[in-house]
Amino acid sequence: MNHSSDLISGAATAATGTQTTSPEPPPRRRLSRPERERSIVEGAVKFFAEVGFDGDTRELTRRLNVTQSLLFKYFPNKASLVERVYQEVYVGRWNSYWEEIVADRRTSLQERLVRLYTDYAKTALTWDWVRLFMFSGLRGEAINQRYLGFLRSRILEPVAIELRAELGLPGPDRVPLNIQEIELVWGINARIFYFGQRRWIFNVPLESSVEELVQLTIEHFIAGANVLVPRIVQAQIDAAPAHAD
Structure with missing residues (x-):
């Protein structure tokens, strides 16, 4: 090894008085x-x-x-x-645009629901959204009850009303919404949320895109609702007491 060059370099540094030092970090902004x-x-x-x-x-x-x-x-x-x-x-993170999508009758309900839940999934299937919701339920915090009540009034009941309109059934002013109708719509949200659970709770990756899964979920819902909702509404009409003329 050639130590002479190291000695010369060291002597030069000592002679000039220069040292290699790291710059001081800038002061933290208050x-x-x-x-x-x-x-x-x-x-x-x-x-x-x-x-x-x-x-x-x-x-x-x-x-x-x-x-x-x-x-x-x-x-x-x-x-x-x-x-x-x-x-x-x-x-x-609630987007009032979702409520506007539900009420827009210029397109079919199936198209509206695909648009709604595709966009909703971008918010509801995030890491913090899903995990906070699960932890809240396990600990008994009121977050779940408050949010689900909000979701029911803003999305679920309006979807049930729009479904009746699409099927030509009496509106809730004539025949009140049945809890079974609302439960059917709950099924959409339960399935969508499960996609988030798989990813952020169970650490099981989705094997299809969220968009594809939303499309399948809505098609499945509409197919079943077309059969079940008329039956539910008719049963409610039949069970209502007859009014005298």
């Missing part, structure tokens, strides 16, 4: 209050989706690199933080 709150909420969504709602806030603050006192400055308790997670994921 976050504004809205930015800090947004950072906490985004971190809480990821944290609870990973570990569940039993996750400890101390561990959350450690991951966020903030103090507990700072966390509680924005959210006075864990319940308020969980409520914000619900608002962020389930209310904040």
Whole structure:
């Protein structure tokens, strides 16, 4: 080995007084209050989706690199933080366009439902959406009940009404919706959500695209509903007490 070149290089460095040092990192920018709150909420969504709602806030603050006192400055308790997670994921990601699709009678109901659930799946089949929903149900949080009640009034009951209209059946003003009709529509959502469970809970990949699976799901629903819904509505009409003229 030739040590002379190393010695010369070292002597030159000593003579010039230059040293190779890493540049100092830029100072961290102080976050504004809205930015800090947004950072906490985004971190809480990821944290609870990973570990569940039993996750400890101390561990959350450690991951966020903030103090507990700072966390509680924005959210006075864990319940308020969980409520914000619900608002962020389930209310904040709701798209009113889905309701418009259901009501648009310029196309068949089957076409509308394919459009609706293809777009809805982009939101409802994400990692955090599916896992938070499952953890909420297991822990008994109110997230599930509140969201499902919201879903029923905004999508399921309107779909049941549109199905009657497409089949030429009496509207709910003449014959109230039957719980069996709504349960049929629940079946669409249950199947769509199962695709998310397979991917994010069971770690079983889907063997077809979500678009193809939605198409099959809706075709299956329409085929069955065309037979069952007229029977359900007629049974309700037959069971209604006769009115005297």
